[in-house]
Amino acid sequence: VAMAAARSVMRAVRVFEFGGPEVLKLQSDVLVPVPKENQVLIKVHVCGVNPVETYIRSGTYARKPALPYTPGSDVAGVVERVGEQVTAFKKGDRVFTLETLSGGYAEYAVAAANRVFPLPDKLDFRQGAAIGVPYFTAYRALFQKGRARAGESVLVHGASGGVGLAACQIARAYGLKVLGTAGTEEGMNVILRNGAHQAFNHRDPNYTEKIKACTGPGGVDIIIEMLSNVNLDADLQLLSCSGRVMVVGCRGRIEINPRDTMSRESSIIGVSLFLATEEERHECATAILDGVEAGWLKPVVGLEYPLEKAAQAHEDIIHSSGARGKMVLLL
Numbered sequence: 071v072a073m074a075a076a077r078s079v080m081r082a083v084r085v086f087e088f089g090g091p092e093v094l095k096l097q098s099d100v101l102v103p104v105p106k107e108n109q110v111l112i113k114v115h116v117c118g119v120n121p122v123e124t125y126i127r128s129g130t131y132a133r134k135p136a137l138p139y140t141p142g143s144d145v146a147g148v149v150e151r152v153g154e155q156v157t158a159f160k161k162g163d164r165v166f167t168l169e170t171l172s173g174g175y176a177e178y179a180v181a182a183a184n185r186v187f188p189l190p191d192k193l194d195f196r197q198g199a200a201i202g203v204p205y206f207t208a209y210r211a212l213f214q215k216g217r218a219r220a221g222e223s224v225l226v227h228g229a230s231g232g233v234g235l236a237a238c239q240i241a242r243a244y245g246l247k248v249l250g251t252a253g254t255e256e257g258m259n260v261i262l263r264n265g266a267h268q269a270f271n272h273r274d275p276n277y278t279e280k281i282k283a284c285t286g287p288g289g290v291d292i293i294i295e296m297l298s299n300v301n302l303d304a305d306l307q308l309l310s311c312s313g314r315v316m317v318v319g320c321r322g323r324i325e326i327n328p329r330d331t332m333s334r335e336s337s338i339i340g341v342s343l344f345l346a347t348e349e350e351r352h353e354c355a356t357a358i359l360d361g362v363e364a365g366w367l368k369p370v371v372g373l374e375y376p377l378e379k380a381a382q383a384h385e386d387i388i389h390s391s392g393a394r395g396k397m398v399l400l401l
Contacts, residue, residue, distance in 0.1 A: 078102055081401075082176030083380045086138045088129025091381040094141070094175075103172040103180040105153035110186050112165060115195035117174040118144030119375075119383045119397040120203050120232070121319060127384065133344070140173025141380075142399075145181075146189055146198025156183045164189040168202025168343075175380055177401055184348070187355055190362045193369065200369035200396035203343060204232035206354040208240050208294070211316040211341045213357075214350055216292050220245030223285060225308065228296035229266060230257035232396035233318055235370050237294045238265035240357075243366045249281060249290065254392035264370060278304050289313055289334070299324045302338070306330035316341050370395035377401055 082100040085093050105111040123141045125131040146166040149159050159165065167186045170179040189198040211233075212218040218241065226237045229250030241248045242265030250266035252258045258269035268284055270277045281290070289310035295301055298315070299322035305315045306326060314337040331338065346354070361367030372395030375383045380399060387397050 080177035081377060082140050082173065083142075083377065084138045084140055085127055088127065088134070088137075090128070091124075091384040093127065094381045094384060096378050096380070100140075100176065102178045105151050105156075105180050107154045108156060108183050109153040109171065109180050110149055110156060110159055110165070110183050111151040111153075112145060112147045112167065112170075112179050112181060112186070113150045114145045114174060114177055114179050114401050115147040116145070116199035116401065117142045117176075117179075117399045118199040118202065118204075118232070119380075119387055119399060120144065121387055122203075124384050124388055125321075140176050142174025142176070142179070143167075143169050144199050144202035144204075145170060145174040145179050146195040146201075147179075150178060152183070158183060159186060164191075164195075164198075166198040166201055168206055175377065175399060185351075187359065190359065193362060196371045196374070196398055196400075197369040199398050200232060200371055201358065204236040204396055205240070205358045205367070205369070206346070206351070207233050207318060207341065207343050208236035209354045209357055210343060210346060210350065211294050211318055212237060212241055212244070212246075212292070214346070214353070215339050215341050216294075216314055216316045218244065218246060218292055221247075222291035223247040223249065223310075224292040224294060225281065225290045226250045226261075226266070226294045227272070227301055227305070228252070228319070228393070229261045229269070230254075230395070231296065231393035232372075234294070234296060234393070235260065235264050235395060239367055240361070241265065242267075243361060243364075246292075249284065251277065252392055257392040257394055260370065260394050264368075278308060281308055285310075292316065294318055297321065302326055303330075306334075306336065306338075309334050309336045311335060313337075314339055371398055373397045375399050
């Protein structure tokens, strides 16, 4: 009985109030969730950390989970149990998911079976935790919302982070000319190793002029924008006719001149993975798993933290000098 009782609780990060990183509390007596019908219980080996999780934790995001809650959506691990009606997975299968129901910053997490995918043998658990939100978001931004076509050019702003590197790899594989920005020399080198034809340092005061010199008078067809509250006004000057800015990330307000969209008939399009339909998610998953199989999709893992340092991870993902791949928590 004592052993059974010991197995029924786990370590997990809990949030009891919205606020700064300090509201992330590691608890060791959280009940292990039980998978219901069409659900899978995953023993988490690695959980990804995404910027959106810091916005949700702060209480400033449009979606507010009921308190208390466990953050985290991207996990990779091994199936521990399956609920009724689940036939696609069995205990022991290596899997990843981009959306947990119970929260990923934990030793065990429950996910809907249709949000769980087999983790290919050629990827480790750290890479598995770097697939979900970054690659699905990048594919959605480029193709489902951005209507990218081979031969077009794409500028990935903040290209050295998880979504940025995913966008570089995918765009390069699909035949686009890929330009990327980063804030450090190391970040620029990572971008160039992962699909970008050219890299620019966005801390250089003249970097937009260098991008214009690279693209010529035609401008860039698509911009994948991670920090639109800083860059959107300048982005509109870089676009081609019928160019489009895909807003993937934003941390505040910005003033723009709508005339800049009129002169090019350009578009500003918001991207939210949460609004993807089942068919769109299936399309993303198919393209991404095909990319892993073909060998061009290789998730880049950046900073790694133990679960007890989740608050530090939240601090660093917003305030560090420059990203170099997907940030993860190791369990």
